[in-house]
Amino acid sequence: MKQVLNIFKKDVRHYWREIVVSIALLAAFARYDVRSWANEGLVGYAYEAGSFFFDSRLLSGLVDVLLPISWAFVIVRVIQGESLVGDRQFWVTRPYEWKKLLAAKILFILVFINLPLLITDVFLLATAGFSPTHYVVGLLWMQAMIALGLLLIAALAAVTASVVQFGLALLVVVLYLIGMGFLSEQIPSSSFSSSIGDAVQTALLIATPLVVILLQYSRRKTAKSRLLIAGFAAVLLLILLATPYRTVVAHQYPRLEARQQPPVQLALLPPEKQNDGNVPANQKEVEVVIPFSVSGVAGDSIVTLSGAMVVIEAPGGLHWNSGWQSKGWSLFHEDKSIAIRFTLKKKLFERIQSQSVKAEISLALTVSRDQNRTEFVVPQGEFVLPDAGFCDVRGLSYEPDIECRSALRTPSSLLVTYDISQTSCPGVEGQARAKPGEISRSWHSHSDSGPAEFGISPIKTTRFGTVNNASNARAISGFCPGTPVILSNPELVRRTRIELELNDFHLGDYQDRSMRGSAWR
């Protein structure tokens, strides 16, 4: 312990500037975080000499970026203080015991990164009105997740000799991730079935930096350690390339059995507009929109279109497959239609647009049951929503939203439903009211079941926005004090897959002329 403290004290003396900067940024982060959910609004600082105004949100965003950078910098500096790379280091021929050296570095990171963060989190929880003692496990969980991020930085710092070298290594990592992202987009279905190999990847993500750090501290085998990191990157690439995505999706979303009632009935609708068959010369891709009528969604059910895949078979043996594409479009019992979009290469579209093709559309559906329905009237000022924490009404004078701040986690599943016609919002002069029975919903859900979500701040905000579904899009809407709403907690019931077969289908009839960006809706 004596040696650990000796090294620790030396590091504190050497890196006090880095520590001060990192803690100052953390303090700034806490200040801006409190302001973000305390609704202090925009604060402008005017320079007397000029007309520059600094939006506090801009500064807050800057602090959000600089804080992790400052942590990374502290870690790199403190680890490279006793560099593990090279053969000229002073310390390697001194009686340093590697376990004690490593312990000193861990102690430094715990004291000057984790502890200030923990204190800040406790402060933020208390300021936000939550009792920190009720969230000890969650706070420690957050620390563990932050520590995992720091572990990756520490592993890179352990195999590089200087901040510049670390920066270059980080650049390589970023380029690798961009490359993986690009590759993932090129591999059909890979972006939808993101859970493939997750357990393996997580295990490797924790094990690799740990092994690298231990190998470096115990033996300073830099070449082997770097090789290990490269091997880890190669394994991730291999997982991306070799995963049988469609099989996994089929397993996750089993096909509806013959005796089972489909959670939703879909029927092809005629195309909205007559198409002239021409594709603008500057377009490289063509978007196709297939509208379906929706029926059969039970009153207490929510059917979420999680993903879709389109297979087209054209005369002459042409076979085209879109692969599984992610979506998140929820259908309620009152919904009447849905449009499924996909893009084709212009060349292919022009070749088959006038042909009679067979289109097979597979839909991955997540069925939830809307339960625990409670009537609630939005009160004046701050109020408590179960699972969502402290909430209030925010936003512009028209269409205000409900914003909630919760401790460590956003609500796992909370649906806010209201009849637009019953809004208590005053609207503006001349604005009409919606017809009774026109419903708007805002659903927040996530599948993460850990005691805390990843992030620096323990305060998570959720905004329940209003979507004006009224036939009159300019009708008064929004949550205001006095607006009656229904709160419920939809629960996952099952995942399933349905397949639609469209014979004698003419793609040209369904060409979307607006080409509005996203491939799916």
Added chain:
Amino acid sequence: MSAIRTENLIKKFRRVAALNGLNLDVPEGAVYALVGPNGAGKTTAIKILMNIFGPTSGRAEVLGVESARIAGRAFRSIGYVSENQELPEWMRVGALLEYLRPFYPSWDRALVDELMSQFDLPRDRKLGNLSRGMRMKAALASALAYHPKLIVLDEPFTGLDPLVRDELIQGLLERAEESTILVSSHDLAEIESFASHVGYLEQGRLRFSEELAQLVERFREVQVTFDGPSRLPEKAPEGWMQLNNSAAVVRFIESRFEPQRTRAEIHGVFGEVRDVTFSPMTLREIFLAMAKTGRNAA
């Protein structure tokens, strides 16, 4: 008993062999000078001994411990100073010594004060602001302060002015009784003044290794003067190096000098000669002759 022993030590950097079967034996209590030209493998050998990196093959033992196991506490008995070692330049001299103190149970504060005074080291100056010579003195002070059993110095005198060299050597010699010293250098003049043993490393191999006194004793520059024109022998005895002649004189270097035997060999080769002189050689002259001859004189 050996303080350092290596057996057939080989170190390759990719395809280049820096050490090519090094067999080194440094007796306990010796002041062993490992000499040789630049690139001979001296620093590589020392870094293997200090476990800064491992050998490709072969083995090395330092104070009875396999070099690959030298780490942590083992360095309580070893003082290592190298010309290319990166010191914590942000530290002040006094702070460095204070920082190192808890690492060594045998740290001698009185000795530190003595060395600080002897080396004229300023406690409150940052290492990064010191001259090269002062930095070396600070490094040496920090390596001597705990009475190490073995002191390993890698090119400690390179680029230092004569005054600083003398101070460093003086500091070392005062500690020589309690320690074994291994010092590498390509500057032979100062080695001669304090080394007890010398090893000559060339192209990763130890050409010879022996006590310095014996080495100096067995090398002589020989001048043979004839009455008439001189001539070079067709076959010279083993140990004769760099034979050359001019007018009535033949000169060569004898690497196995023994007065009577050498005289007998000269008469055997040349017959009657007018005069023979034997001149002692400095270490520098010996190594120059060795390097030029490029043959194994051992």
